[in-house]
Amino acid sequence: MNELNKIVLAYSGGLDTSVILKWLMETYQCPVVAYAADLGQGDELSEVAVKAKATGAAEVHILDLKEEFARDFIFPMFRANALYEGAYLLGTSIARPLIAKAQVEVAKKTGADAVSHGATGKGNDQVRFELTYMALAPELKIIAPWREWGLQGRADCVAYAEKHGIPVPVTQEKPYSSDRNLLHISFEGGILEDPWAEPPADMFVLTQSPQEAPNTPQYLEIDFASGDPVAVDDKKMSPFQIIDHLNKVGGEHGIGRVDLVENRYVGLKSRGVYETPGGTILRAAHHAVESLTLDREVMHLRDSLIPRYAELVYYGYWFAPERTALQALIDEAQKPVTGTARLQLYKGNVTVVGRKAPKSLYRPDLVTFEAGGDYQQADATGFIRLNALRLKIRAKLGER
Structure with missing residues (x-):
């Protein structure tokens, strides 16, 4: 196994990342830095530093990223009206690139040459984390314990925690994650x-x-x-x-x-x-x-791109050039x-x-059903005839 100088772990204080912290120390025989991002999760981070130190972390870094998260990640995504598969507002998806970005910065600051995360081999988060690592710091080694170790699930993690005296409360009060x-x-x-x-x-x-x-x-x-x-x-x-x-x-x-x-x-x-x-x-x-x-055509063009934009966020391509290019178009349209x-x-x-809106395109004087305004209703006759021309030709050929 390649020798490593130091590893930065994206650490939450839960069962999985607490077990991973100890496993990394045992497996790679090097210091492990526990890093956590405050993205507005309330009091969940209150005991993270204590837990990390108790499990053996060499350093603990907790970064307040709430304003950056809202300003530079959530707001740009909402300017695009992104919605994955018609329902999901991408709350987890948009957080991962920022967590990984700050993790890379901690790695550079602490002189680490590897990063690690607790995402499983069945989920999306492993992709989101690792695409960001590679986009921002391709020189860092990536360690994904769930794809490398022999632990198969929660029961194995609980047993590992008990064996190593890891201070992680394990209860059945919440039978979901x-x-x-x-x-x-x-x-x-x-x-x-x-x-x-x-x-x-x-x-x-x-x-x-x-x-x-x-x-x-x-x-x-x-x-x-x-x-x-x-x-x-x-x-x-x-x-x-x-x-x-x-x-x-x-x-x-x-x-x-x-x-x-x-x-x-x-x-x-x-x-x-x-x-x-x-x-x-x-x-x-x-x-x-x-x-x-x-404008109507700008809106329709943007709307046609929403599914693709949402996929890029969901899949983890926040720092990819195609997402950046789409964002530039969207932001121009949002002016x-x-x-x-x-x-x-x-x-x-x-x-x-x-x-x-101070510069509304909605014109009551034009849209009103009452008389007046610059709109000439007779102009619609030629508009309709021209748009129907191909339909008339098709009908005359006997095709419908």
Whole structure:
């Protein structure tokens, strides 16, 4: 086995990465740096440093990346209205490139020559992490324990932890796995592997049940500038603050729950349950302002690219040239998207009830059913005839 100077592990403090930390130390006989990214997952990081040190980490680095995550990853993705397979707002997918990017920076700072992660060999995250490593620091060695060691699953990890005295609480209280950040929380595995089984009511974290949400709707207004939200109810906020605030408001009204079976990049189908309250609200508001401000053909061109853009994010190609090129087109199209959306939040639903923009393409004087305006209705006759010409020729040939 090649000698390594130091390894940086993407560490969460959970069972898997705690076992991996010890395994890396034993297997490679070198110092292991535990690195964790604060992406807005709440108090989950409160004991990470203590756990890492207790398991033998040579160093612990916990980086506050919340604002960078919102500003440089979530917002660009939302300017594209990205949605994977018509339902998934890509909360986990968009986090991995940033985690890996910062991990590479920690490796350079600490003089490490290898990076490691806890993603399994069946999932998408291994691809997302490693594509980012290779795009940003191809000289680093990549260690993927789940593809290398002899441990087969959770039971083996528990046994390994017990054997080595790893301080990781193992309970059966949550028979599924979860992953949380500023944009969402995801649930998968365990009892959720049966796609017919309804998620338990006590599983949800960010949202209360729509049935138990307030009986009175709440209204709010979101201001956008060049495609990005900048204020809520006339209060300017940072990117992180906007999403954090909308998560709380949306969660109270049961907004943003999604239960779907999706296609993983590695070829498997997987069932995931997601809570994305703030993101769901933002996407609806963004669409509303775009409806006033985007040229029709620009909008339709952008919309045709959304599935491809969403795939690039889902698959892990955030730092690939094709994603960068698409982003440039999208950001150019977003320059006129400045205005305000008014929304109603009620029992799991987000309804657009108003929109306005200083440079709106919507012209009441032209669209009105009343007389007046520059639009000459008679002009539509030639327009229709020209567009129907090929259909008339086809019909005369007896083809329909």
